[in-house]
Amino acid sequence: MEFVPFEAAELELFTSLSSESRHFRRHDVIRQQGDDVREVYFLSEGWVGSCVDFATGSRQMVKVHLPGDMLGTPSVVLDSAAETLIALTPITIHVIPASAYSRLFMSAPRVAAAMFLTAQKERVLLMDRLTSVARTTAMQRLAAFLLHVYDRLKTVENLDEPMFELPLSQEELADVLGITPVHANRTFAQLDNTGLVDRRGRWITLLNVSGLRSLGAVPDRRFECTADWHAPALWQGEDRPT
Amino acid sequence: MEFVPFEAAELELFTSLSSESRHFRRHDVIRQQGDDVREVYFLSEGWVGSCVDFATGSRQMVKVHLPGDMLGTPSVVLDSAAETLIALTPITIHVIPASAYSRLFMSAPRVAAAMFLTAQKERVLLMDRLTSVARTTAMQRLAAFLLHVYDRLKTVENLDEPMFELPLSQEELADVLGITPVHANRTFAQLDNTGLVDRRGRWITLLNVSGLRSLGAVPDRRFECTADWHAPALWQGEDRPT
């Protein structure tokens, strides 16, 4: 788990809390906005999108989840789910009863601290994405998004080169970027023409990573808590989870 | 504190953690994006804006803070601050060393749980704001923002009528809405003309709250953890902070 030093124990921990695992096909809805909140999910395989639907009928994909992510956690402060969870690829999730998730705060303070820090990290990412959508052009947002996916993929699998398969349709991509599908198409073609990226079907190659970074203009965030200030408080304690 | 039942103890708790309090005038910078993260803040008086600056020179106000809010908490996962904190009015803050804040996770699990839930709530608010900015017109965003401020003010002071003073300049308002100052002006004039709101200098009256809600189109979120599932886990425990 990020931020707290007990790496591989996490999957084991979450699967031990999990009552069952479920599989979904691409485009399946895992949970609908407005549904009762009784559980959260641990994504073990595949990509999932979190979408917010507005009364006007428009939809925004506020987060693209990769394996290792918890799904649906923002909704634990609500009675009815804030977001719709949609499978972007075939996926496997582990279902965690909200009550079990909640109990971690009393039984495993260091796990709780890690979950808190992860929530703060998500806030920073959302702040950056809000700024990106509010203040940059479609092409800049696309560059920023591709880089974000690339950076995240590097942490979940071994990427030698900046090349990966992006399983989103252009409509889903448009939902992420906050533009229309038609414009997503034109924008991707335009970015392609700059020579910064190469598209071969769903396979994306980032030909000029630093060029893309300066285009995207997102501040580069180093999410490490090497900071001495909170490490000592968290590293000590006898409640090491099994 | 929200979500966990020990109301007024919170100010006492945070001021006990606080090493000092500071005052700022309107427009003062409390902390700059990129500064070292050594402390978080408790806002006891006035309004503060959290802004993200992009490399292109553009700025987005990602959050408007009211009294009772913690400031700067997203940055605890970073070495250098994610956001610039700006006083929107004369303010008073209590400075809390990040180490003291962090220690709460070991010493006061229920406070930790409350902080976690607050962070999740902020995620939901950011998700809604991202959707608002990405998918609605300037006038809809303005309606949504005014309602959000109104809803929050109701919880920190006694508002009999939907009328309040909005201390933001139009430039700051534009920073919030993700538009230019010029367009903020035109948009506010336009909203004024609909009869949904009334402007008298900085004083805003919401003449038709439900009309504004349907214009803004934001899902209405009920942030209460009446849910039986996590209450039991949190209410019990012997670590009641003094």
Next chain:
DNA sequence: CGGAAATTTGAAATCGCTCAATGATAGTGG
């Protein structure tokens, strides 16, 4: 191979931006 879904392209309309100027307001020092 056939049909549905996804991608691509075109043309016109709209929203918000930019540049530029004018008016109003508030704080300051004489």
Next chain:
DNA sequence: CCACTATCATTGAGCGATTTCAAATTTCCG
């Protein structure tokens, strides 16, 4: 108390990015 100045609010005109509507083409999957 008033003149002075800086900041803030307002308005106009033209431009640009993105949307909308509509159709053509390609890809995917059974």
